[in-house]
Amino acid sequence: MLARIVFLGLSIAAGQASAQAVLSPSEMRELAGQAVFAGQAGLAYDLSGALIERDETDLNAHLIRSRAARDLGRDDDALIHARRAWALAEESDARYASALAMAQALSSSGRRTAAQLWLRRAIHIAPTEAQKAQAARDFTYVRRRNPWATALRFSVSPSSNINNGSRNETSELFGLPFEFALEGEARALSGVEISTGLSTRYRLTNSERKRTNLLFGLTHRTFVLSDDAKDIAPDADGADFATSSVFVGLQEDYVLPGGASRLGWDARLGRTWYGGDPLLNYTRLGATYRRTAGKNGLINVSLNREEQFGENGRDDAVIWSAGFGYGMALANGNQLSLSTSFSESESDADYLDYTQRAISVNYGMAKPVGPALLDFGLTFSDKSHERSGLSPDGRDERGVKATVTAALPDMDFYGFIPTITFNAERTEANIGLYETENYGIQLGIRSAF
DSSP states (O other), X not given: OHHHHHHHHHHHHHOHHHHHHHSOHHHHHHHHHHXXXXXXXXXXXXXXXXXXXXXXXXXXXXXXXXXHHHHTTOHHHHHHHHHHHHHHOOSHHHHHHHHXXXXXXXXXXXXXXXXXXXXXXXXXXXXXXXXXXXXHHHHHHHHHHOSEEEEEEEEEEEESOTTOOBSOSEEEOTTOSSEEEXXXXXXXXXXXXXXXXXXXXXXXEEOSSEXXXXXXEEEEEEEEEOHHHHHHOTTOOGGGGOEEEEEEEEEEEXXXXXXXXXXXXXXXXXXXXXXXXXXXXXXXXXXXEEEEETTTEEEEEEEEEEEEEEOTTOOOEEEEEEEEEEEEEXXXXXXXXXXXXXXXXXXXXGGGOEEEEEEEEEEEOSSOBTTBEEEEEEEEEEEEESOOTTOTTOEEEEEEEEEEEEEOGGGOBTTEEEEEEEEEEEEEESSGGGOEEEEEEEEEEEEOO
């Protein structure tokens, strides 16, 4: 067959018209496709061009010419013919092939983010599971080579306590032998949290030993109060508890000798708003160490220092935090992880001067239970303030939080799947004002790959 392709190439060189006289359109189309796979991109380009000149609506010829043009470095031509193929495609197989052609042409021209969008489209319309898996592998390949990585987040979360208010109606204060009634925003207010976020990374350098990334992120959370909450706090509005933040940062990651360990650092500058007003500016410097443990384990250690500069009367604070985590894949494919953290905040303000510890365990299932992939989480924490203006004994809190997340892979849409998280948390404290309880559901989406 290769000899036939070479012979045909000589015929093309002698004259395109003679080739058309010798071969039928179906034969020419077949040989054009074979020429692409044989590495004869120039021959495939000419053959497909002759087919398109004969019939501008020849979808397969446009697909072949797009691939040949890409192999020849003619990126603009590759895009033109991929777009034309997509416009002509009606059947699912043709639409899938055209979406892949668009993704390949865009990736070759350096437009990898757009290529990822077309690969998500290909995954969504793939006629078979095998074709879907192939497009997903192509997506992973392009993502690894894309200097840009952007994640969008959106969730809606009904909650019994959006303001972290007390679950009690009364509390002892100042060590006095009687209780004060808690009113308004001091009480737990129910409602709905609406959260959005965006984070993006631009890779400045990428080598076998070192990666350098420029980081940017922003988040916004606002709330809608329930009727019951409005009865408890008539003057409150959900936007009073809204928080927004933005940051820019620089991150570097190094592969240590042996290849089993990585050491990284990052620096960030950020700003936070509360209730629409500036709350604080901060600088953060952190370091991480990651190392593989055995065949299926990963150890992660982190250390951070954050300096906060308060605004609108908020005090400054310096927060040191450290964390240790271990995760592993079990023999059945399920994921188990354990982590512990410690943080200490130093400030002139009683409520900002504290130490906090937490330990968490997470178990994720590899196979669905019914329609859902399940993930279970449990966290225990304690927080201590040496000083408190409300008690001579300071302030101590102990908390527990449980979560169950159900991801629904059968409802895949362009590679995104919906998630439902059920959470319950409770805090016990030596001051009734800080005893809290919260039950909620979070509806969100996440990428399937």
